[in-house]
Amino acid sequence: MNLSMPNPVQPTEASVEEPMVRFRGVTKRYGDLTVLDHLDLDVQAGEKVAIIGPSGSGKSTLLRALMTLENIDEGVIMVDGEPLTHMPDAGGQLVPASARHQRSVRGKVGMVFQSFNLFPHM
Numbered sequence: 001m002n003l004s005m006p007n008p009v010q011p012t013e014a015s016v017e018e019p020m021v022r023f024r025g026v027t028k029r030y031g032d033l034t035v036l037d038h039l040d041l042d043v044q045a046g047e048k049v050a051i052i053g054p055s056g057s058g059k060s061t062l063l064r065a066l067m068t069l070e071n072i073d074e075g076v077i078m079v080d081g082e083p084l085t086h087m088p089d090a091g092g093q094l095v096p097a098s099a100r101h102q103r104s105v106r107g108k109v110g111m112v113f114q115s116f117n118l119f120p121h122m
């Protein structure tokens, strides 16, 4: 998928802040299939974004990557200014995030699954 979308938010004072969610160069492959191809995406706090595309175009993959349910092959995902997929090592260089780091940043993100009715009585 080649998801690049114009950011509808005009550069107002509020939007010069760090985006709540930032994808930079995010690539996800399943074998030979490249689902996310160097995806750049910013979502500001309070902004509502609809991701539209045909079945199989990678919408759920994008959300699963944001939830750390999928590892990405390239790029960085930031949540509220903090790298989700990476963490700084002792020298300040970004290295792939530990499971513990991912859990701590993931606490800021929630997802309702496509088949959300996991509990039939609810």
Ligand SMILES: Nc1ncnc2c1ncn2[C@@H]1O[C@H](COP(=O)(O)OP(=O)(O)OP(=O)(O)O)[C@@H](O)[C@H]1O
Residues within 6 Å of the ligand: 030, 033, 035, 053, 054, 055, 056, 057, 058, 059, 060, 061, 062, 114
């Ligand atoms: N675990 C996996 N292993 C291999 N291929 C996968 C895996 N998960 C998803 N894919 C493939 O990645 C592509 C993107 O799938 P994804 O589920 O992100 O699409 P989608 O846009 O959410 O589709 P839908 O509209 O049907 O929900 C599809 O071609 C799918 O077959």
Ligand SMILES: [Mg+2]
Residues within 6 Å of the ligand: 059, 060, 061, 114
């Ligand atoms: Mg889906």
